[in-house]
Amino acid sequence: MTNIQPVTGPAVEDPTELLAAADGEQGGKPRSAWRLMLPTMTPWLALGLVLVGGIVLYGTVARFFVGDPDAIRDIGMTGPSRELLLGTTQTGQDVFAQLAHATWGSLQIGFLVGVLATVLSAFFGIYGAYLGGFADEAFSLLSNVFLVIPGLPLVIVISGFVPRESRGLWTIAVVLALTSWAASARVLRAQTLSVRNRDYVAAARIAGERPWRVIAVEILPNLLPVLASQFVFAVIAAVLGEAGLSFLGLGASNSSTLGTMLFYAQNGFALPLGAWWWFLPPGLIIALLGMGLALINFSIDEIINPKLKNVRLHRRRARLLAKAEKRAAAA
Amino acid sequence: ACGGSGEEGGASGDAATTLVAYTGQAGDWQLNFNPYSPSSIAGRGTIFEPLFFINKAQESEPKPLLGTEYSWNADGTELSVTLREGVTWSDGEPFTADDVVFTFDMFTEHPALNGFGWNGTVTAVDDTHVVFAWDTPAYTAGPDVISQVYIVPEHIWSGIDPETDVLEKPVGTGAYTIGDFKGQAFTLLANDSYWGGAPAVKTIRFPALSGNQAGADAIAAGTIDWQTGPIPDIQNTNKNFPRYDTGTAAQNQMVLATCSNAALGCTGPQTDPAVRRALFYAIDRTQLNALAFQDTAAEISPSFALTATQEKWISDAVEPKTAPEKADPAEAGSILEAAGYAKGADGIYAKDGQKLSLTIEVVTGWTDYITALQTITEQAKKAGIELQAAQSSWNEWTDKRMKGDFQLAIDSLWQGPAPDPYYLYSYFYLGGDQTSPVGTKPAGNNYGRYSNPEVDAAIQALKALPLEDEAGRQPLFDTIQTAITADMPYIPILTGGTTSIWNVEKFTGWPTDDNQYAFPAVWSAFDAAEIYKTLKPAGS
Amino acid sequence: MNFILRKLGFYAVACWAAITLNFAIPRMLPGDPVDILLAKLSQRGGTVTAETRKAYAALLGGDTDDPLLTQYWTYLTNLLKGDLGVSISYFPAKVTDVISASMPWTVVLVGIATLIAAVIGVLLGAVAGWRPGSWLDSLVPATTLLAAVPYFWLSLVLVYVLSRMMGLFPSQGGYDVVLTPGWNADFISSAAYYGFLPALTIVLASLGGWILGMRNMMGSTLSEDYILTARAKGLPSRWILRNYAARNAVLPSVAGFAISLGFVVSGSVVTEQVFSYPGIGSRLLGAVTNNDYALMQGVFLYITLAVLGANLVVDLLYGLIDPRTRARA
Amino acid sequence: MTSVDVTNLVKDYGIRDGLRRRDLRAVDRVSFSLLPRRTVALVGESGSGKSTIAKLLTRLEKPTSGRIDVRLGDGTPVVGSLYRRHVQMVFQDPFASLNPFHSVEHHVARPLRIHGRTRGAAATHERVLEMLRRVNLTPAEHMAARRPHELSGGQRQRVAIARALAPGAQVLVADEPVSMLDVSIRLGVLNLLARLQREDDLAVLYITHDLATARHFSDEILVLYRGRVVERGPADAVILDPHHDYTKLLAQAAPDPERVGGVIASSPVDRSGIDNSVCFDHHTGQWEHIDDVAARAGVPDRHATEKRIAS
Amino acid sequence: MSTTTTVTPQQRRTAREPVLSVRDVTVVYETERPVTAVEGASFELGRGEILGLAGESGCGKTTLAYAVNRLHLPPARIASGSVTFHDRSGENVDVLALQDEALRRFRWSKLSMVFQGAMNALNPVRTIGAQLDDTLRAHTSGTDRHTRRERCADVLVRVGVDPLRLRSYPHELSGGMRQRVMIAMAMLLEPQIMIMDEPTTALDVVVQRDILREIVRLRDELDFAVVFITHDLPLLLEISDRIAVMKGGRIVELDAARTLYTAARHPYTRKLLGSFPSLSGDRGAFIRTGAVDEPEELP
Numbered sequence A: 001m002t003n004i005q006p007v008t009g010p011a012v013e014d015p016t017e018l019l020a021a022a023d024g025e026q027g028g029k030p031r032s033a034w035r036l037m038l039p040t041m042t043p044w045l046a047l048g049l050v051l052v053g054g055i056v057l058y059g060t061v062a063r064f065f066v067g068d069p070d071a072i073r074d075i076g077m078t079g080p081s082r083e084l085l086l087g088t089t090q091t092g093q094d095v096f097a098q099l100a101h102a103t104w105g106s107l108q109i110g111f112l113v114g115v116l117a118t119v120l121s122a123f124f125g126i127y128g129a130y131l132g133g134f135a136d137e138a139f140s141l142l143s144n145v146f147l148v149i150p151g152l153p154l155v156i157v158i159s160g161f162v163p164r165e166s167r168g169l170w171t172i173a174v175v176l177a178l179t180s181w182a183a184s185a186r187v188l189r190a191q192t193l194s195v196r197n198r199d200y201v202a203a204a205r206i207a208g209e210r211p212w213r214v215i216a217v218e219i220l221p222n223l224l225p226v227l228a229s230q231f232v233f234a235v236i237a238a239v240l241g242e243a244g245l246s247f248l249g250l251g252a253s254n255s256s257t258l259g260t261m262l263f264y265a266q267n268g269f270a271l272p273l274g275a276w277w278w279f280l281p282p283g284l285i286i287a288l289l290g291m292g293l294a295l296i297n298f299s300i301d302e303i304i305n306p307k308l309k310n311v312r313l314h315r316r317r318a319r320l321l322a323k324a325e326k327r328a329a330a331a
Numbered sequence B: 001a002c003g004g005s006g007e008e009g010g011a012s013g014d015a016a017t018t019l020v021a022y023t024g025q026a027g028d029w030q031l032n033f034n035p036y037s038p039s040s041i042a043g044r045g046t047i048f049e050p051l052f053f054i055n056k057a058q059e060s061e062p063k064p065l066l067g068t069e070y071s072w073n074a075d076g077t078e079l080s081v082t083l084r085e086g087v088t089w090s091d092g093e094p095f096t097a098d099d100v101v102f103t104f105d106m107f108t109e110h111p112a113l114n115g116f117g118w119n120g121t122v123t124a125v126d127d128t129h130v131v132f133a134w135d136t137p138a139y140t141a142g143p144d145v146i147s148q149v150y151i152v153p154e155h156i157w158s159g160i161d162p163e164t165d166v167l168e169k170p171v172g173t174g175a176y177t178i179g180d181f182k183g184q185a186f187t188l189l190a191n192d193s194y195w196g197g198a199p200a201v202k203t204i205r206f207p208a209l210s211g212n213q214a215g216a217d218a219i220a221a222g223t224i225d226w227q228t229g230p231i232p233d234i235q236n237t238n239k240n241f242p243r244y245d246t247g248t249a250a251q252n253q254m255v256l257a258t259c260s261n262a263a264l265g266c267t268g269p270q271t272d273p274a275v276r277r278a279l280f281y282a283i284d285r286t287q288l289n290a291l292a293f294q295d296t297a298a299e300i301s302p303s304f305a306l307t308a309t310q311e312k313w314i315s316d317a318v319e320p321k322t323a324p325e326k327a328d329p330a331e332a333g334s335i336l337e338a339a340g341y342a343k344g345a346d347g348i349y350a351k352d353g354q355k356l357s358l359t360i361e362v363v364t365g366w367t368d369y370i371t372a373l374q375t376i377t378e379q380a381k382k383a384g385i386e387l388q389a390a391q392s393s394w395n396e397w398t399d400k401r402m403k404g405d406f407q408l409a410i411d412s413l414w415q416g417p418a419p420d421p422y423y424l425y426s427y428f429y430l431g432g433d434q435t436s437p438v439g440t441k442p443a444g445n446n447y448g449r450y451s452n453p454e455v456d457a458a459i460q461a462l463k464a465l466p467l468e469d470e471a472g473r474q475p476l477f478d479t480i481q482t483a484i485t486a487d488m489p490y491i492p493i494l495t496g497g498t499t500s501i502w503n504v505e506k507f508t509g510w511p512t513d514d515n516q517y518a519f520p521a522v523w524s525a526f527d528a529a530e531i532y533k534t535l536k537p538a539g540s
Numbered sequence C: 001m002n003f004i005l006r007k008l009g010f011y012a013v014a015c016w017a018a019i020t021l022n023f024a025i026p027r028m029l030p031g032d033p034v035d036i037l038l039a040k041l042s043q044r045g046g047t048v049t050a051e052t053r054k055a056y057a058a059l060l061g062g063d064t065d066d067p068l069l070t071q072y073w074t075y076l077t078n079l080l081k082g083d084l085g086v087s088i089s090y091f092p093a094k095v096t097d098v099i100s101a102s103m104p105w106t107v108v109l110v111g112i113a114t115l116i117a118a119v120i121g122v123l124l125g126a127v128a129g130w131r132p133g134s135w136l137d138s139l140v141p142a143t144t145l146l147a148a149v150p151y152f153w154l155s156l157v158l159v160y161v162l163s164r165m166m167g168l169f170p171s172q173g174g175y176d177v178v179l180t181p182g183w184n185a186d187f188i189s190s191a192a193y194y195g196f197l198p199a200l201t202i203v204l205a206s207l208g209g210w211i212l213g214m215r216n217m218m219g220s221t222l223s224e225d226y227i228l229t230a231r232a233k234g235l236p237s238r239w240i241l242r243n244y245a246a247r248n249a250v251l252p253s254v255a256g257f258a259i260s261l262g263f264v265v266s267g268s269v270v271t272e273q274v275f276s277y278p279g280i281g282s283r284l285l286g287a288v289t290n291n292d293y294a295l296m297q298g299v300f301l302y303i304t305l306a307v308l309g310a311n312l313v314v315d316l317l318y319g320l321i322d323p324r325t326r327a328r329a
Numbered sequence D: 001m002t003s004v005d006v007t008n009l010v011k012d013y014g015i016r017d018g019l020r021r022r023d024l025r026a027v028d029r030v031s032f033s034l035l036p037r038r039t040v041a042l043v044g045e046s047g048s049g050k051s052t053i054a055k056l057l058t059r060l061e062k063p064t065s066g067r068i069d070v071r072l073g074d075g076t077p078v079v080g081s082l083y084r085r086h087v088q089m090v091f092q093d094p095f096a097s098l099n100p101f102h103s104v105e106h107h108v109a110r111p112l113r114i115h116g117r118t119r120g121a122a123a124t125h126e127r128v129l130e131m132l133r134r135v136n137l138t139p140a141e142h143m144a145a146r147r148p149h150e151l152s153g154g155q156r157q158r159v160a161i162a163r164a165l166a167p168g169a170q171v172l173v174a175d176e177p178v179s180m181l182d183v184s185i186r187l188g189v190l191n192l193l194a195r196l197q198r199e200d201d202l203a204v205l206y207i208t209h210d211l212a213t214a215r216h217f218s219d220e221i222l223v224l225y226r227g228r229v230v231e232r233g234p235a236d237a238v239i240l241d242p243h244h245d246y247t248k249l250l251a252q253a254a255p256d257p258e259r260v261g262g263v264i265a266s267s268p269v270d271r272s273g274i275d276n277s278v279c280f281d282h283h284t285g286q287w288e289h290i291d292d293v294a295a296r297a298g299v300p301d302r303h304a305t306e307k308r309i310a311s
Numbered sequence E: 001m002s003t004t005t006t007v008t009p010q011q012r013r014t015a016r017e018p019v020l021s022v023r024d025v026t027v028v029y030e031t032e033r034p035v036t037a038v039e040g041a042s043f044e045l046g047r048g049e050i051l052g053l054a055g056e057s058g059c060g061k062t063t064l065a066y067a068v069n070r071l072h073l074p075p076a077r078i079a080s081g082s083v084t085f086h087d088r089s090g091e092n093v094d095v096l097a098l099q100d101e102a103l104r105r106f107r108w109s110k111l112s113m114v115f116q117g118a119m120n121a122l123n124p125v126r127t128i129g130a131q132l133d134d135t136l137r138a139h140t141s142g143t144d145r146h147t148r149r150e151r152c153a154d155v156l157v158r159v160g161v162d163p164l165r166l167r168s169y170p171h172e173l174s175g176g177m178r179q180r181v182m183i184a185m186a187m188l189l190e191p192q193i194m195i196m197d198e199p200t201t202a203l204d205v206v207v208q209r210d211i212l213r214e215i216v217r218l219r220d221e222l223d224f225a226v227v228f229i230t231h232d233l234p235l236l237l238e239i240s241d242r243i244a245v246m247k248g249g250r251i252v253e254l255d256a257a258r259t260l261y262t263a264a265r266h267p268y269t270r271k272l273l274g275s276f277p278s279l280s281g282d283r284g285a286f287i288r289t290g291a292v293d294e295p296e297e298l299p
């Protein structure tokens, strides 16, 4: 498990400010609020999208085109060739085919945990903060406690107690989600608190809106970028966490993920034998998927924290200026 | 890999005479040198000694250790042993027949320590002679008595509780004594007053690493001299690790153990002998050996007599003599069809709407078995049998086996104290005490829950015959082998090669294929003790 | 003062929660750990009496007839007496002994690695954030790759390259076993040498988070009014970077220590396993594979308490470096 | 024709003081009445409790004690959900009081819908446009589709006013409605409010710290100091003839182009002598102690009195 | 561009000896669509004079102030114009030409600034004393700690803050005190010009008064020139000698305070003046009639 999440929680900013600023800056036809929620395209974001898109595509589609990932061949541990793009495992299984299926498995668990953890954190973060008072204090204490309890050891202990038969995909997903919602809940709470105290929420209450409507219609849209960002973190954490668990042999039984692939690679002495084609790709896919997601998050962060965006715009302007000066000098 | 930094790390003057042996121990050592404690740690065979050493790896006479000679009386109820003179314990006290008597009496007093079924009496005739006596003929118990029991000093053990004492400073007659102990490693030091002369290897160090993979890494780094366990790319050891060589001994017969006996409560398709036999034919052993065992495994006889040392005992009635090299899906199919199975649309056989699908239990971390199962699963699929491997911890796995809560388990059957098939049969096929109905008390060795009165009778009869009595024993073996090849409660896979890698640049005298003077496994205490004594530092 | 009291209060609650979680987990989950444990215990030569059974049942739950509250009470009193039971994988050692033997290794490894990662990360992040648009700054997003690499995978690759291929570092263990652990130069240098790769893994894998956090915060801080004031005051840039920008930007990184430490500890568990490091992480995994439930729980409790302790220290230190917290209380 | 009677309003905020909690009295026994077509101004420095009174009136917060009685012209009390229809609010910050996610139409249509003032989409739309035209947001069709960030501050504030009036509000609480606006458009918004007040017979509570507009836009002024009313009376009387030290201080501090270069030179005022337990009432022309005022306004607030004695 | 928006050279000039001359300064924000925030601004600042700079939000007041102090970072660019500082010694400094070290030395010692939102202009994690001390150390070499401390205590006393506060952190001070500390800091090096960008907008009216009084008093005492930026025209009328009114990046009117109040020439100035009802004077005909045209601002 890795801390991809910058240790700084995003600063709580007023999206209105940002919207106004964006508007002024654009100068042209005003864009819709939804459009403004979308991150601005940057090379890093493009890279992130390409990475994630590519891996998701590979994970979802490739498994229909590759052969049987379990089929064994007499050519164990052979390097990449034209027929077998990524060579074979110790038992002559097609690594490329296995990778396709494993990627799908990892994506599944990542998505599942992402959704579960986001729902949990939204409940504890948003609902608690909206209710305020005792519920808020209790929820916030709970998430702070969960935050300081180290996740993976807890997951390991839980997995250790659950017999293998009951260690299905869902169990692992639930366990991972249970141990990874806290940080998000804290961020969401901070954001909700800031949004909750905005005047338009008070105005909606004065107008007589029901609480759930206030949360869903007035507050939630403003939290979308944060939710998206937390979801992305949860996915990364889940993919990494599951890989760790599976690598230790504590993953979901009968599942095929990048972690189990690495487990088998380790089991088959892939690295000592120099079978890089077996060992490197699963790890790389995890890392690249994580990187891609983190890069996307990077851009979402800019929405949440406009100061970051300023930094980037600043940078671009500096370049523009340099160009302009060069032109002026040339003229 | 370049074996760079070697053992410079050791840096002490006796590095050249220090043997670093890795037993596969994962996690720190926990001090316990009580050879009778279940959690006793490595090296005990070198501190305490039995009366004789019996080599299982090749046919040979028992080698005298604390005993020098032994003989049976005519009806096989009395075994007389002559003890070696002039042996002293490492604390200087003399070794006498009383120590032997004390040791065996201890088993009578503490049934918990009686792991091999000692049920006789022992008397000291004089200081150098003891006599073991039984009520009934006990030829087959002989090897256990003379080669499997560490003789312990009465003057110390009479004052301790042998069941719980961990023996911080063990006193034995063996070639080594305890050096220093740390959780990360402990050492044994040559016993200069050893009766056979001080061994040339002065120090043996046993490090604790995290497992086989770590051991392989340590070999690559040149920090250990002897490891028994899977070695990556073993065929190219000389190239990969120029200073090392490997040795292989085939002893453990790998099987798919089944919970075979529906009468004892087993459930699942594997209770049908046809399914077990079909699996037997479904395995492509050549491929399996290549993919999972780097071709280190050897052929196996369905009779479970080791082909290397026990071939003469294989019954003519057993056909084939050795398990087929190649898969025979056709044969497997016809066996299944004869038993009423029909192939379904998915290519898997089914009977009464029940798919022929089985779960195999394997222990997490048993790398070669896990790979083997991957391979077997695919091979079985071709023969229309669906297998699913399930990994669990050793405890859970053992628990399931003992309770009968499993369908198939990959495991290996072990040998007795002497190279003779009797022992294996008596461990794994004997009904009665050795097994128990599913869901009651844990089974003994016979966790396949095989039960056949004919086989039971034959095994009992074998006890009354000397091991050398070929004419008398063969018919009994014929009976047993015919039954077990037909029923196949343990489906033979291959005979597992126990591979070791050792540093030939630093030490000479390792067992070779021509001279397997001991079973070369660092964790096999008696054998390892012989090897330690035989090794010589290369420089000397 | 109040600030400290409040922090202590929170950590007391967190501590209680961890202990209670430890009590609850085995009771909430399926499976019968007590039986497996006792079977293994007797296999290992331990004597299983009714009391042993009861003690383990208190620790792990199981088929006791006692009401939950009584069990909880027994559990708490056992804990207070420092009795976490006997480890079966290290029989007959007590769980507390096994843990106290391995705890220092992890504390030192994780402590030093975290410190190094934090210092390097914060410095790099500060420099990158100070000059937005510099080549260093534009490379920062690439550190997400490092951060997304699974710890165990990274450590295996490092072992392969630096240890096996180049033979630079030992790949296993915590020190040269020839030496006797103690406060002597030989041992310490050996421990440092052996600890290098595990530490490198942790540093590499956690560095990205620090850099990113610091760099982003620098971005925000630079647009603060007091930075502008500092420039207008004509302070030399280096002063501004050090005393005004970095000093403020580092605060959230320190405040977010809890999250990062949790991640690092999680990562180090797997890393230790790969390196056979004699720390508490490999004990935990060993305990899990051996169904050594008592040890498992003990290790989890210790890890959690250690993380809580570290966070408490950091939180209190935070009070020192951010004067506002002291007053806010 | 709705009127509001506020009697001995008290609000305590529990604030964290380390591990303890202690009460902070933000509003202390404030009484006043809002009548149709009349504006009451609440002036005072920052933190004097002005916004708290607004929140209490709009039921965003519960009063610790005291009463707020809203009655229709015929004297029937307004309770339950009807209250929300009658009492509405305009906030200080036009940037924060509109949700950036929703169109202008949404902001105005929601109150209409909630309070059942219109049925059906078409009718609601018509009604929204009508409201927008009333607050001079034209062309209304065009404005309805916009989102807040496409509007200037003044326009936003007018949307906020339209929203407040949409449910048919009779009582309008305006919490510093123009202090965040550019100087040049402040008067425009205030004038709009004044016009709507006349047209709809609104009762208005105008909260501000700007004495000049308070004077010109209200009929009655209450000066608030540390949660208590220290001076009350007709607008001109309070501003032009301040009695309480604090009111004097405020009046002195307010910039006034009439006295160029004047007040700056005068010496700073000492605040230590300011006593907020007495209040000057221009209607009676008398100084009164807060306890007497409270006692007269209603049953003496036992809670508040005990607090005072204890402290 | 129309003639009415032009300020005559006479207006720009001050009766006193000039300390700063700003000529035709134009500042452009080089964004995707470049914004010219200040266009051709020119004025002269007399020694010891208080020059008010008024105008609605976004008209470029802050931008102009930053230009004078060279504080702009990209994307802002001073496209043209000159800023000349006339030192007491008689030396003329071309501010826009100053390079690194010279610029650093120029800042604060000759021209200091109190920022808009000065509440946040103090570093929250360092003591007031340390921040004052920084400023001294950066500009005077060789003074010992004790002397510097004395000096810091001294300026605090001048603005009416207890010197004990040197050891306080900014959050321990009230907004008004922080503002005073900023003013103290601005005076620390006895600069000849102080630019104050809305130094009191965020404050309470009463506190605001106290601070203004302080500024005027200190100006009288130390004789520095002040550029006072605010959109509160009545306030400017009270304290400034001359007032410049900005609109859309241009200075549309610049005149003595009294002249401006009684005889504003530019319609915008008149409109601004009309936006402030008089506290003590008449209500004015348009108040509360709702009849006045509501200016239709464009987004």
Ligand SMILES: Nc1ncnc2c1ncn2[C@@H]1O[C@H](COP(=O)(O)OP(=O)(O)OP(=O)(O)O)[C@@H](O)[C@H]1O
Pocket: D013, D014, D015, D024, D025, D026, D044, D045, D046, D047, D048, D049, D050, D051, D052, D053, D209
């Ligand atoms: N939710 C709250 N919790 C605790 N104290 C509060 C809360 N809201 C307001 N207060 C306190 O109550 C007092 C009055 O606050 P209020 O917001 O009513 O002042 P105000 O007169 O509106 O000031 P301003 O002019 O700055 O808006 C203040 O001291 C404030 O700190």
Ligand SMILES: Nc1ncnc2c1ncn2[C@@H]1O[C@H](COP(=O)(O)OP(=O)(O)OP(=O)(O)O)[C@@H](O)[C@H]1O
Pocket: A024, E029, E031, E035, E037, E055, E056, E057, E058, E059, E060, E061, E062, E063, E064, E075, E116, E231
């Ligand atoms: N960083 C920037 N990028 C682009 N445009 C900017 C930037 N900063 C300011 N502007 C524009 O420059 C113009 C002048 O801004 P400036 O801050 O100088 O106004 P101001 O008169 O100080 O306003 P206020 O009274 O609100 O402080 C505005 O139109 C603003 O939109």
Ligand SMILES: [Mg+2]
Pocket: D050, D051, D052
């Ligand atoms: Mg307010």
Ligand SMILES: [Mg+2]
Pocket: E061, E062, E063, E116, E197
């Ligand atoms: Mg400004």
